[in-house]
Amino acid sequence: MEIIITADYQEMSTTCARMIAAEIKSKYDLVLGLATGGTPVGTYKELIRMHKDEGLDFSKVTTFNLDEYLGLTPLHKDSYNFFMWDNLFNHVNINPAKVYVPQGNTDDPEKFCEWYEEQIKRVGGIDLQLLGIGGDGHIAFNEPGSSLASRTRVKSLDEQTIKDNARFFEREDDVPRFAITMGVGTILDARKIILVANGEKKAKVCAQFIEGPVTSQITASALQLHPHATVILDKPAASRLARIEYYNWVRDNKYVVQKRIGR
């Protein structure tokens, strides 16, 4: 994993947005996996700015969101579908026919999950997947104990996730107990992965998933198995890492190495 430590939330967001924009520019019909939550909002703001000021073109991009609360309709104000339209899709030239978010109010969740996996395959797989990390180490809603080979399915939410996400709802009781989520296996199939995390509250779990063992108890640790995973942290989220100097050295010198080997 490449670890990039940035000064603050703003720099984390612009660094991530620049990497996403570079992928879109190198492949105009990129298949982009997207995440919800507080962390990627700054990245989406920067992508919107790049679209408006620099003409970053989303018209041929296909997107797949990681997860959705089970039971919420796509237009529910607390749904992840609503979040995505509000925070990104409404503000760029995305083609709505190329936007995929799991359908929270599906009649047949099992069948829907199979269909979702098929759609990812049909477009040739996800080129770049953006991730946040939960306080319990989850990626998407792959709560502790999720199989590292899991595929898109219904998952019950962990107590900590319900508490963490209560801030987006009027009352904690309103947080749905189940979600449709891509599996860890689905995520690991993406060609490239970027995980963003910020704030002191994520410091412990970041040290665990980056420098601890691969374990289903912290599903983000499965990224250690991926050949092209980048983690972008702000300083507080990186504060409990043991090898900060090494990560910074690599960041500052990799261009020298790439130049030397002609890349």
Ligand code: PGA
């Ligand atoms: P957050 O959520 O960005 O709101 O911290 C991250 C997650 O649960 O994946």
